[in-house]
Amino acid sequence: MSIYEKLNEQQREAVFYTEGPLLVLAGAGSGKTRVLTHRIAYLIEEKGINPWNILAITFTNKAAGEMRERVDNIVGFGSESIWVSTFHSTCVRILRRHIDRLGYDTNFTIYDTDDQKTLMKDVCKYLKIDTKIYKERNLLAAISSAKNEMITPQEYRLQAEGDFHKQKIASVYEEYEKQLRANNALDFDDLLVKAVQLFQTQPDVLEYYQERFRYIMVDEYQDTNTVQFMLISILAAKYRNLCVVGDDDQSIYKFRGANIKNILNFEQVFEDAKVIKLEQNYRSTGNILNAANAVIRNNRGRKDKTLWTANGEGEKISFRQFDSAYDEAEYVVDDIREHVKQGECAYNDNAILYRTNAQSRMFEERFVTAGIPYKIVGGINFYARKEIKDLLAYLKTIDNGQDDLAVRRIINVPKRGIGLTSVNRVQEYAAAREIGFYDALRAVDLIPNIGRGASKMESFVALIEHFKAEAEQVRISELLEDIIEMTGYVEELKAEGDVEAEARMENIDELKNKIAAYEEACTQKGELPSLSDFLEEVALVADIDSLDENSDYVILMTLHSAKGLEFPHVYLTGMEDGIFPSYMTITSDDPEEVEEERRLCYVGITRAKQQLTLSCARRRMVRGETQYNKMSRFLKEIPMKLLSTGAVFEREDKEVKMQNTYRQAKQTFQTKAFSTKPVQQFKVSNGKGPGYDVGDRVRHMKFGEGLVTSITEGGRDYEVTVDFDTAGTKKMFAAFARLQKI
DNA sequence: AAGGGCGGTGTTTTT
């Protein structure tokens, strides 16, 4: 029983409150994962609930794995039969069993963003839609939000009454759905939508899962969207043992349909819901927490709460402004190297966070030159790389011949002399007869006007048929080997012989490793590895899932990816208006948008346990042109007293003044939506200088105490000469030396 | 059929 005594009062209350709807408002770092794991343990150990009856939904696969592990450590048995997974994985698992009820084949394929775009191109071509006016991206976005609100194409059509633009989208939506179905494919949103539809239309299936999932827990509830809400409400409708955990201040996924009302109105929807607030933070120092609180306080429409901590104040938050993004990266990388060198921390205690993926490049370059191990999370997903998608398309074709997209992707990869004209002929033939592309290909001799393309296509079909037969016999790893061998895929890359081809081959090796790991895992679980299973796993992994705590590298990622994680030292970079908050949100007339950015800032700050460094650059290349940005408005929301005095702030020398005028002129020119107030700059107390003067005694972290003998202005920093008592005379840059006046 | 070159365009953020 003692494990529950280590929890604080509110945590314990949440753990013991097992029956009926429960909303746990858990501030950042307040131990919500602990609550969830202990709650599961409590259900099993103390309430005698069968692990089989528990469903826990997490935000990432990684979080799911960790939760299972932690429960395992507490309970010691039965944790493997708890259903812990993400919304998407949960739905796939259910759909694999029952989607035939909705007229799909159970070996459906999952389309990623890339596939969706390809399909949308086809749809637009077919409907003769000018993609200059209706961009694929926007069409897909419109469809996605419709799906997130559970609006079917038919309903969309009805709502579009009298609106030409919407009617156009309705037609696209209809055709898009039709083609998905024809390809026996589901997109990401469909996974959720079809699961809800399944429950809505198949009472026996619903009954089964309601009986099974008597206790439901949802993590990161603030980021659920309408479909997800419907899914859990319908599942929980019978037993009503629904526990949701979240923090409205950390809702950062509105752009993908997250509905903050799900958490704000939980008590209205479930009138008898119990609400428990967790406000004690165990993660961060007082200074970090106060900064976070100060920022988030500026948001309206949030549930009132203030995080507090029993941890000490800790170090001050360091803030630095640099001339360029290049300088910023240089500083951060050097700072990390220095800390590690001093033995203060390991590389993987450091995380660099930024608003957009593009910002990672600067840092990457610096890390490469510095020879420091690093890992960039996000950006281009491993499984979205060309070579990986190609090989997976082979596997998909072998697994599900109805996936036209996959077949068309590989029919001429590597080159076999099958051109676009031939492919189009087959496509037309298939469309006219309403059969699949591959099926048409099998009967290629019946297709008119194919000419000499026919024989090439026949041998392609023969190749695939060979693989299909083989797939029945051998393991996936062997199948892939054979695909590579027979198609000459790697051979072609070898012939290219450049760095890029080299990287692609490495990726292919990595794919082999992943397949081997999958097969290994299956053998361990005593299951038979299946191609469909593997492809499904692949479709739903996020890059963040591959983060490995045991490898020592600096971690770089977007603020979004950082949600739910924590690091001893966090660098929050690119703190500039126009970057963070992003240009899109500050020019938007919806103030909610900036509020979401502010929540993102709150998430970023609260990732830090001990040290937080905020940085920005005056000048930065964005999309090929130099931008001059003001400091982020969020920085100004942080009280000065929380910031370290050693930080070098704005220097009003001539060059900078000119830049200021230039950028202000530029910004006023660009948009009037920017704040009309003059830029409020942080100032060092005496107006300029590094905070000490010639003749002052100073202290250095490593060299001890000494006398400042000269200060000269360098390019973008002061060069300080110090006569140290023990270490001799050193010249150093003020920004790096971090000298303290004594 | 395929590859190279040119111009236009555009970004938050992700399962």
Next chain:
DNA sequence: CACCGCCCTT
């Protein structure tokens, strides 16, 4: 800057 689509050449 980097990607994509289009057009041109071979």
